[in-house]
Amino acid sequence: MENLTVGQYNLVYNAFSFGFATLAAATIFFWLGRSQVDTKFKTALTITGLVTAIAAYHYFRIFESWTASYAFIDGTLQATGVPFNDAYRYVDWLLTVPLLLIELILVMGLSRSETISRATRLGLLAALMVALGYPGEVAASGGGRWIWGLLSMIPFLWIVYELFVGLSKSISNQPESARGLITLARNVTVASWAFYPVVYFAGAIGLGGAGSEVIIQVGYTIADIVAKAGFGVLIFLIAVRKSEAMANGSDKVVPAE
């Protein structure tokens, strides 16, 4: 373990606790919100809440692992020898990142066949992206981090292509009141996800040591909150607007199935 100052240790400690609280609160918001939307969008909100629930669980575990890794012995902060388990992040992402794309597809209310094909393809690409990133995260050398990181960028860029080119026609078919929000949700996905490789490669450009560890942990935490809780609020708003459009008949831009 790195030798951290008390200030660095506490910054990460507080970031993890903040992450847990935000994601757990967001979960309840999304699940309670299910009763406010049309049946068609309930599954999207169920999954939105599952993403933040799974992430909250992992932040709780990460927090426990962090506090087990260090102890105040005789008033000074010392590593206990218990390794900090960073792998929780990847275990979390393996589940939540495919689900994030699936919730975006579900809230769009596409035809059954398009929903299945797009959700399957995007879900598999997302899982592949996370799986390719992990060997680089635990690589001993910066070189390993570069190689796996760049491999992981291939499915990432494919997802970006799917979201911007593949989905553009479907987005233009959305009811007008929700179109802007769906475009925003798509853009938030790409922008917040682009933050992860920045943090990831910060570990490869020689920013070693305690400062790098703090940047990685706090950076990933902020990115997780934006990509899961922030994105989820957009999904909730889209579901509410589309439910309203269905109720007053202004959703007819969407071709009937």
Added chain:
Amino acid sequence: MENLTVGQYNLVYNAFSFGFATLAAATIFFWLGRSQVDTKFKTALTITGLVTAIAAYHYFRIFESWTASYAFIDGTLQATGVPFNDAYRYVDWLLTVPLLLIELILVMGLSRSETISRATRLGLLAALMVALGYPGEVAASGGGRWIWGLLSMIPFLWIVYELFVGLSKSISNQPESARGLITLARNVTVASWAFYPVVYFAGAIGLGGAGSEVIIQVGYTIADIVAKAGFGVLIFLIAVRKSEAMANGSDKVVPAE
């Protein structure tokens, strides 16, 4: 306990945590999904969620048992002398495996008498299959594992026969929109269950030591996730499609009770 490397220990540790998170998340998904299906299928989803809830509980216990069996002492991984309790799996399966077959029968919406007779027979066979497997799992010799394992295969093959031959007419009576999914759910049951004896007998063909322990623990975890959470998603989709078919009158292939 086996002498594990830190990497092996962490792989199993992360697999157990992943199993807990996935099964707990799946539980909530199924229970929230109850509000989206016809009254006739609510019990099927209640039980689908019970299966993953019971499994999540046992993964939590297995995880705790795993972390109690090893400790980092002076920075190195050492067995603590507390035995790892593998029996949690069998306690879990004794409850969940009969319930898995019952949820498949329930979502098919058969006549009351057929539901009772098939659910009882399949449930008892499943419990017998698990009960016969346990003495082999804890047997000191590979020979004991073979004998009990092969005995356990008898109810397993009977279940396969019931699912493929006994249920075939009932499956062909399902509404068209759900028939493909029910066939898939039946096939996933058999395919994912067939994975358990592979892991089980891997312990009998002399694959001893730490590597074998890791294969068994990670292998069972993957099989549990597919057979319980993955299978449950199919049950949910079947319940949704059949509820839609009931609402729009296209379920009339099924003879009225």
